[in-house]
Amino acid sequence: GQQLNQSPQSMFIQEGEDVSMNCTSSSIFNTWLWYKQDPGEGPVLLIALYKAGELTSNGRLTAQFGITRKDSFLNISASIPSDVGIYFCAGPDRGSTLGRLYFGRGTQLTVWP
Amino acid sequence: EPEVTQTPSHQVTQMGQEVILRCVPISNHLYFYWYRQILGQKVEFLVSFYNNEISEKSEIFDDQFSVERPDGSNFTLKIRSTKLEDSAMYFCASRGQWNSPLHFGNGTRLTVT
Numbered sequence: 749g750q751q752l753n754q755s756p757q758s759m760f761i762q763e764g765e766d767v768s769m770n771c772t773s774s775s776i777f778n779t780w781l782w783y784k785q786d787p788g789e790g791p792v793l794l795i796a797l798y799k800a801g802e803l804t805s806n807g808r809l810t811a812q813f814g815i816t817r818k819d820s821f822l823n824i825s826a827s828i829p830s831d832v833g834i835y836f837c838a839g840p841d842r843g844s845t846l847g848r849l850y851f852g853r854g855t856q857l858t859v860w861p
Numbered sequence: 862e863p864e865v866t867q868t869p870s871h872q873v874t875q876m877g878q879e880v881i882l883r884c885v886p887i888s889n890h891l892y893f894y895w896y897r898q899i900l901g902q903k904v905e906f907l908v909s910f911y912n913n914e915i916s917e918k919s920e921i922f923d924d925q926f927s928v929e930r931p932d933g934s935n936f937t938l939k940i941r942s943t944k945l946e947d948s949a950m951y952f953c954a955s956r957g958q959w960n961s962p963l964h965f966g967n968g969t970r971l972t973v974t
Contacts, residue, residue, distance in 0.1 A: 781962060783965075788967065788968075789967045789968070790865075790952050790954075790965030790966050790967045790968050791904065791952070791965050792965070793962045793963070793964070796962050836903070836904065838904075848894075848906050848909060848917055848919075849896075849904075849906060849963065850906075851903045851904040851905070852903060853902070853903045854903065
């Protein structure tokens with residue numbers, strides 16, 4: 749299957765700081781998705797990107813679909829304690845419908861008050 | 862907002878026993894999925910289901926696994942003879958259209974002893 753490499757693996761920041769994480773792949777993706785998982789819960793979709801170069805915001809979150817279609821990044825501005833969780837990038841198998849997703853290993857974010 | 866609901870939240874079973882994990886997808890959704898997440902690892906696709914049949918399955922989804930939509934609302938995952946390595950969080954997901962993002966449930970934690 750396709751491999752998504754996410755970095756960093758974990759981040760420890762202070763409240764109010766900005767955060768940046770990224771995801772790369774050895775193969776092209778036509779869609780990039782960013783999910784957040786809180787402890788004991790399922791992944792929740794944050795942002796969906798459908799076009800190379802696309803820059804999309806959702807509140808304090810901004811994500812971009814890389815021009816090469818092999819990478820994406822997610823930025824969180826002015827972090828708050830409820831931003832704590834695991835952030836996953838995901839993309840669909842090119843030979844599949846949108847439902848079969850490949851996930852990165854996640855970035856664990858910890859925000860200190 | 863409509864949710865995917867999963868029961869039970871935690872299931873403990875002995876090796877070799879059969880388990881059935883239950884899901885109620887969002888009511889007007891047509892595509893259904895099971896994913897799993899072994900502790901500390903990434904989320905992995907198991908199977909997709911549409912129009913009362915499996916449309917795709919991964920190499921993880923072997924003969925020990927089966928899915929069923931026994932009525933208009935439930936979607937189940939059965940593991941016939943559980944192994945220790947089946948211990949994981951199992952997430953049900955659904956979507957309304959083939960190109961819309963997935964909505965995940967909160968998962969069932971399966972512990973095989």
